[in-house]
Amino acid sequence: MKAHTKETQAAMTPDKAIQTLMEGNQRFQENKRADRNLLQQVQETKDGQYPFATVLSCIDSRVSSELIFDQGMGDIFSIRIAGNFVNQDILGSMEFACKLAGTKLVVVLGHTSCGAVKGACDHARLGNLTMLINKIEPAVYATKEPKDESLRTSQNLEFVDAVAMKNVEMTIENIRSQSVVLKEMEDNGEIKIVGAMYDIASGQVHFA
Numbered sequence: 001m002k003a004h005t006k007e008t009q010a011a012m013t014p015d016k017a018i019q020t021l022m023e024g025n026q027r028f029q030e031n032k033r034a035d036r037n038l039l040q041q042v043q044e045t046k047d048g049q050y051p052f053a054t055v056l057s058c059i060d061s062r063v064s065s066e067l068i069f070d071q072g073m074g075d076i077f078s079i080r081i082a083g084n085f086v087n088q089d090i091l092g093s094m095e096f097a098c099k100l101a102g103t104k105l106v107v108v109l110g111h112t113s114c115g116a117v118k119g120a121c122d123h124a125r126l127g128n129l130t131m132l133i134n135k136i137e138p139a140v141y142a143t144k145e146p147k148d149e150s151l152r153t154s155q156n157l158e159f160v161d162a163v164a165m166k167n168v169e170m171t172i173e174n175i176r177s178q179s180v181v182l183k184e185m186e187d188n189g190e191i192k193i194v195g196a197m198y199d200i201a202s203g204q205v206h207f208a
Helices: 006-011 014-029 038-044 088-100 115-121 129-142 157-178 180-187
Strands: 053-057 076-080 105-111 192-198 205-207
Touching: 014 053, 014 105, 014 192, 014 205, 053 088, 076 088, 088 105, 088 157, 088 180, 105 157, 115 129, 115 157, 129 157, 157 180, 157 192, 180 192
Parallel strands: 053 076, 053 105, 105 192
Antiparallel strands: 192 205
C-alpha cells in the first residue's frame, strides 16, 4: 500500500475518510493489517505529506491512532494529550492540518477506562496535572447520572465512560465555538468534525 499523494488526498471526501478509518479499525480487530512497506512510505513522503484525517486522542499507551486505525506513514495527523481536550495550541494544529495541509476529517477520540477522566471524576490534584484535570471536569459536571455522589467516582467505570463520551462531545463543541476556521470549513462541507470512542477491551472504535 502506497502513501497518500496530493491526488489521492484531493479525491478523499469527509465521508470517505470516516469509511477508511472504520475499515482500518476492522482490519485491526481482525489482526489483518494492510500490506504496506513503512520504509518505502518514508521515501514516498520525504518531499511532502498528504494526510486525509486528523485524530485528537489521549496519550494512553493503548490508544495509538496509527495502530488502531491501521494507517501508515503520511496518512493521519495524530494529536495526543491526556483527556483529548483542546486548547489554543491544539486548535492551531488542527487549523494547520485542515486548512493548509488538506485533511478532510477531524476525529475527537475518547476511550474507555480513561485515566485522565478517572482523575477528573475524583477531582485529583497533583502539580501541573491539576490544570489538566480542570479542563476535563466540566464533562463530569455535565454528566447528570448517577445522582448519587458515591457512584460518581473512578470506581464506577460506567460513569467514567459516560464522562469520557461527554468530554468528546464537549470538545467538539469547543472546536466549533473556538475555531472560526474549522467551523467555516465544516459549514462549507470541506471537513467533518466527529466523535468516537475506543474500547480498550475489544479494540473497536465506535463513531458517534
